[in-house]
Amino acid sequence: MKFVKKTVAALAIAVVPLAGIAAPAKVMAPGGPGGGYDGAARVPLQVMQQTGIFTDGFQVTNKGGAGGTIGLAEFVRTGKGDDNAIMSMGAILVGAIITNKSPITLDQTVPLVRLTDDAGAIVVAPNSPIKTIADAVQAMKANPGGTAVAGGSIGGTDHVTAALLAKAAKFDPTKVNYLPYTSGAEVVTSLASGQAKIGISGLSELKTFADQGRIRIIAVSSEKRLPGIDAPTLKESGYDVVIGNWRGIIGAPGMSKAGRDMWLQRYAKLHASAEWKKALADRGWDDAYLAGDDFAAFLTKEKARQAEVLKDVGLVK
Template sequence: MTFLTRFCSAVVAALMPLAAVLADPAIVMAPGGAGGGYDAAARVPLQVMQETGIFTDGSQVTNKGGAGGTIGLAEFVRTAKGNDNAIMSIGSILVGAIILNKSPVSLDDVTPLVRLTDDAGAVAVPADSPFKTVKDLTAALAKNPGATPVGGGSIGGVDHVTAALLAKAAGLDPRKINYVPYTGGAEMITALAGGQLKAAISGLSELKPYADQGRLRIIAVTSEQRLPGVDAPTLKESGLDVVIGNWRGIVGAPGMSDKGRKMWLDRFAKMHDTPEWKKALSDHEWTDAYLAGDDFAAFLDQEKVRQTEVLKSVGLVK
């Protein structure tokens, strides 16, 4: 062995541990504010993968909220094309926002990977609110909708649709509801607790921790059945025939290769079967709604049709 050969071998051996450290982190877009639903949907699965050794290269998460997630989607489409290591969290909100905002980019531009969870919604009021039931809230909306601001996520998202369906079921004009959109859950909770909002609609997983702290009260949930650990009736029990939830999932970059798609589908399939993921579902009050690959792509096509019909029915789009 020549000196040069020995030298090169020594250099390679020395660099091998460094190469193991300098792994390629996942490039992750969360199209909403820190602490919100999109953010958790992006970070929690990767945290579980890290804990279980499924994917340990780390992640770089970018939060870019606004317009129901379409601003983050546009940046993801623009910057992540062909990157097998780039993924983005999505949800029911984004499907409606694309339709409402007539977004030039859509979910047709990305690579469907998995639907992971479904998050029941809830209607909350300030802790000291005189509203004890949803009927109290709808009575106030009927009397003076302008003086009864209701907060939630972006215009056209699942929270807005819930508010519109709630109003419609109560015999009110959905277009007269004073709906106040927020890009992040923390900002909305602050406004609700401070009395700037009379009510708020969001995912139960976002609202319940604050209800447990006594900062707000949940007066109804949007699920079919009552939910464990929540002392509140369903909207149907409250006399309003409304059932709606917010599913969330993950898509890959535009032009993701078949190899990259399979890589991520394998990772999520392994993650889904772990006890750590089941614990994460319980901790975040999420319902397991796993759907992968082509089945998820078909579901997204159905969602576009369903949400277009809903938005038309409540007068949000023509």
């Protein structure tokens, strides 16, 4: 009888997860299903499963709103000290924290990796009289109120793109009639209904709709033209605007050094894999890998850069 008790006790101890080992990942995606944050959360882990890098499973919680700050607050509240808790994030969240004056910030989390960069696309409905980016700018100038621009959250990358475009075209960025939505799919719906005349979102979210003929891409926000996209850059069209929506992964508050190292090793192996390179190409994502301390240093600079841009275009005081 004593032997049985000892065996049961030993078995009970054996199944307790240690420092994130052999336990499913708890993943926060601070946006809706199918959106950019959702893809940034799921796709890397799916590739990790496919390649055998991480096979313990994962559960994604979608909690969108306020540019990702609602999901961030939930992640900070529920994930403290959990080495298995990670969250997708990106440029939009950095801006949203500033514009929403969020009391919860990225300083309370553990930076892990920047993974991708996604160029923006400026789009219109298929039957729109707006044929070029010059037409779009003229419409915004001539009738700002009647030329609504649909995009992501207030103060996010899409909103900043619209404001920078206005500034480059020499009209007041604060006059842009901007309609915020939670996904590229909602931007497309807004264009189809006529509520918005122009849409801005990540190319990876909009390309499928463009391929289906539901929207037309009239410009992209990348430095150079993009393969397979029959549209000029804003820069070559005479508007000196280059902006992308990078995305990455952070760890829970209080994540241990062992937990941080574990995730950094997993993402390093992911980045080196042929399967990840294929996933990037399939989704039109640019490789923007930056890990650990390098990513943390980038985040510090990015916060300052975005604060300056948001003030410069009048989105924050």
